[in-house]
Amino acid sequence: MIRIEPRDAPSRYWSIGIPILSGVIALLLAGIPLAFAGADVTVAFVEMFKGVFGSVFAFTEMLTRATPLIFTGLAAALAFRARLWNIGAEGQLYLGAMAAVAIGSGAIDAPAFVLVPLIMAFGCAAGAAGMAVPAVLKTRYGADEVVTTLLLNFVILIFLQYMLEGPLKDPMGLGWPQSPPILDQGMLPPLIERMRVHSGLVIALVCAVVAHIMLARTVWGFRLRAVGENAAAARHAGIRVNRTMMSVAIVSGALAGMAGVSEVAGLKGYLTADLSPGFGFSGIVVAMLAGLSPLGVVIAALFIASVFVGADSMSRAMGVSSFLADLVVSTSLLCVLVGGFFARYRFTRVQPAGGTAA
Amino acid sequence: MIDILQIMLSESFWAASLRIATPLIFGVLGALLCERAGVLNLGIEGIFVVGAMTGWMAVWLGAGLWGGVLVAAIAGAGFGLIHAILTVPLGLSQHVSGLGVTLFATSVSYFTYRTALPNVSSPPRIEPFGALDIPVLSDLPFLGPVLFQQTALTWLAILMVAIVWYVLNRTALGVAIKAVGDNPASVDAQGLSVYGLRIGAVVAGSALMALGGAFLTMSAFDAFFFGMVNGRGWICIALVIFASWRPGKALLGALLFGAFDALQVRLQTEVGAFLPSQVFLAAPFVLSIIALVIAARSADYPRALLTPWFKGQR
Numbered sequence: 001m002i003r004i005e006p007r008d009a010p011s012r013y014w015s016i017g018i019p020i021l022s023g024v025i026a027l028l029l030a031g032i033p034l035a036f037a038g039a040d041v042t043v044a045f046v047e048m049f050k051g052v053f054g055s056v057f058a059f060t061e062m063l064t065r066a067t068p069l070i071f072t073g074l075a076a077a078l079a080f081r082a083r084l085w086n087i088g089a090e091g092q093l094y095l096g097a098m099a100a101v102a103i104g105s106g107a108i109d110a111p112a113f114v115l116v117p118l119i120m121a122f123g124c125a126a127g128a129a130g131m132a133v134p135a136v137l138k139t140r141y142g143a144d145e146v147v148t149t150l151l152l153n154f155v156i157l158i159f160l161q162y163m164l165e166g167p168l169k170d171p172m173g174l175g176w177p178q179s180p181p182i183l184d185q186g187m188l189p190p191l192i193e194r195m196r197v198h199s200g201l202v203i204a205l206v207c208a209v210v211a212h213i214m215l216a217r218t219v220w221g222f223r224l225r226a227v228g229e230n231a232a233a234a235r236h237a238g239i240r241v242n243r244t245m246m247s248v249a250i251v252s253g254a255l256a257g258m259a260g261v262s263e264v265a266g267l268k269g270y271l272t273a274d275l276s277p278g279f280g281f282s283g284i285v286v287a288m289l290a291g292l293s294p295l296g297v298v299i300a301a302l303f304i305a306s307v308f309v310g311a312d313s314m315s316r317a318m319g320v321s322s323f324l325a326d327l328v329v330s331t332s333l334l335c336v337l338v339g340g341f342f343a344r345y346r347f348t349r350v351q352p353a354g355g356t357a358a
Numbered sequence: 359m360i361d362i363l364q365i366m367l368s369e370s371f372w373a374a375s376l377r378i379a380t381p382l383i384f385g386v387l388g389a390l391l392c393e394r395a396g397v398l399n400l401g402i403e404g405i406f407v408v409g410a411m412t413g414w415m416a417v418w419l420g421a422g423l424w425g426g427v428l429v430a431a432i433a434g435a436g437f438g439l440i441h442a443i444l445t446v447p448l449g450l451s452q453h454v455s456g457l458g459v460t461l462f463a464t465s466v467s468y469f470t471y472r473t474a475l476p477n478v479s480s481p482p483r484i485e486p487f488g489a490l491d492i493p494v495l496s497d498l499p500f501l502g503p504v505l506f507q508q509t510a511l512t513w514l515a516i517l518m519v520a521i522v523w524y525v526l527n528r529t530a531l532g533v534a535i536k537a538v539g540d541n542p543a544s545v546d547a548q549g550l551s552v553y554g555l556r557i558g559a560v561v562a563g564s565a566l567m568a569l570g571g572a573f574l575t576m577s578a579f580d581a582f583f584f585g586m587v588n589g590r591g592w593i594c595i596a597l598v599i600f601a602s603w604r605p606g607k608a609l610l611g612a613l614l615f616g617a618f619d620a621l622q623v624r625l626q627t628e629v630g631a632f633l634p635s636q637v638f639l640a641a642p643f644v645l646s647i648i649a650l651v652i653a654a655r656s657a658d659y660p661r662a663l664l665t666p667w668f669k670g671q672r
Binding site: 003004033036037085087137141142143144146147148150151152153154155158159161162165166281284285288319320321323324326327329330331333334337338340341 | 400440444448449450451453454455457458459461462464465466468469472473476588589592593595596599634636639640643644646647650651654655657668669670
């Protein structure tokens with residue numbers, strides 16, 4: 001008989017190896033749908049690789065794609081660490097983006113060193129407000145935040161449609177539902193001439209390092225982890241659980257809002273309803289691949305961005321549906337989940353009928 | 359006020375309410391079955407997509423309408439099995455596994471659809487379920503149009519409410535399913551398989567969810583579109599709490615929801631000029647959140663919901 005028992009401590013070796021292995025397995029499994037679609041699997045993988053590492057431009061495109069994923073990945077990682085299930089990063093991202101264009105497209109005319117921080121502050125505040133609502137509903141009324149954040153995504157997307165057809169509509173937009181552009185001095189400057197990669201990436205990296213330090217070295221981080229590991233014990237130890245939850249919700253929402261700011265003020269320049277191809281949800285995969293570690297989020301975001309950019313390029317070259325990328329991303333999430341099991345438990349053989357194992 | 363009364367007294371309003379409620383009835387029942395056994399199934403949104411896509415595609419390939427229903431149920435059960443294995447014997451996070459199944463099921467469906475129909479802008483249509491025309495009954499005043507001109511899938515949904523109610527409340531299996539969601543150790547002590555009961559409930563519940571999706575492509579519409587599920591699965595997760603995990607209340611909740619949705623569509627044509635149309639679009643989601651907040655205080659969650667149980671654990 002085989003018995004499952006928990007390891008004394010989660011194996012370090014496994015916890016680093018498993019996300020890597022999961023990514024590799026998910027990529028290899030992509031061979032099945034590729035063959036199903038009638039593509040030459042080897043050529044497809046070469047095309048995917050070239051789509052990320054084939055040129056400097058391709059590589060910077062991958063970095064551009066990774067930027068919002070770092071923000072949403074951090075948003076999910078911090079919240080999940082506290083067992084606060086923020087599945088609403090997609091909506092919070094759009095709240096941040098709406099705040100950014102509301103402030104940055106001419107409402108305030110200020111030099112860059114005032115306007116850029118102002119746009120970021122408003123974007124973060126909007127995202128934070130978006131997560132504060134379900135957090136209050138959870139702490140005050142006991143309403144499950146999974147469901148409320150999921151449903152709020154739809155409410156916010158519909159609100160976005162309204163704003164883009166009404167108050168935030170660009171009068172010069174030829175009738176398209178899009179916002180007016182952000183002023184030039186409100187834009188996050190590009191990092192490299194003639195490339196799309198922008199300074200949002202630097203902000204994202206700084207956020208990851210700060211989040212790592214906050215989580216590992218501060219009282220706030222300690223409280224957050226304590227609440228996540230055992231809320232009842234944390235309460236017993238005198239930690240104000242609801243207060244901690246609220247603060248985590250605000251930080252998580254602000255990070256998701258910052259993803260929206262970075263996309264709209266770093267890349268697109270104006271807001272449309274298709275700003276995010278599901279960055280909020282991919283952020284959850286990023287966080288899980290990262291084992292909920294802020295520094296791991298950076299690496300996981302680079303991997304997921306590579307899958308998206310590589311698969312897009314392969315799909316253009318070979319006519320395979322670009323939904324392949326979503327397939328790889330979701331498979332890697334399932335793989336890393338199964339892998340997490342092996343990091344925490346091991347199988348032991350026990351004697352049947354009153355054996356000595358214990 | 360008169361207008362609202364007029365709307366609510368009309369046959370077409372109640373017929374529409376029942377039509378809108380049908381996929382939700384399937385979804386809430388499925389989610390209820392999973393949660394009664396102690397497993398939250400956030401795969402629901404993706405399983406709806408799978409049911410909608412596979413059911414439609416089977417009919418399009420010539421399987422016949424009931425063949426399509428069967429294919430949808432089996433496909434839904436298959437994705438449910440993934441969630442069941444990850445959460446029951448492996449005891450992994452039900453939240454994350456469910457979201458993973460939703461992402462996976464959605465991308466499998468979209469990829470398959472796109473690969474089968476690479477360059478189609480308007481999706482091919484099928485001949486969907488027609489209204490069941492029952493002699494005499496269909497001609498009854500009021501009840502005729504409301505009840506007896508619905509499609510077969512709406513009837514199947516109502517039948518499923520009765521079946522799930524019967525199984526949960528009148529059979530030994532039902533007692534075991536409910537016990538496994540409240541106190542798995544006691545079930546194990548009686549020599550029943552906790553894993554078997556939980557996996558079975560999740561697989562059966564997922565098949566029901568897929569039927570909700572199949573209704574969309576095979577009865578409400580006649581083709582598959584990207585994004586057509588549009589949050590219906592998540593709404594079901596909220597409705598389960600509102601229904602306090604009871605099949606009868608689930609039917610009631612879905613019908614109430616259908617009625618509100620039918621009402622807002624009709625109000626939109628009446629007062630559409632004064633309010634932006636988005637107010638009406640957002641109403642179902644806001645309504646679900648409000649229902650959840652109201653129900654949350656007194657919610658009597660299955661006690662072992664979200665709690666994994668391992669064999670050999672006391």
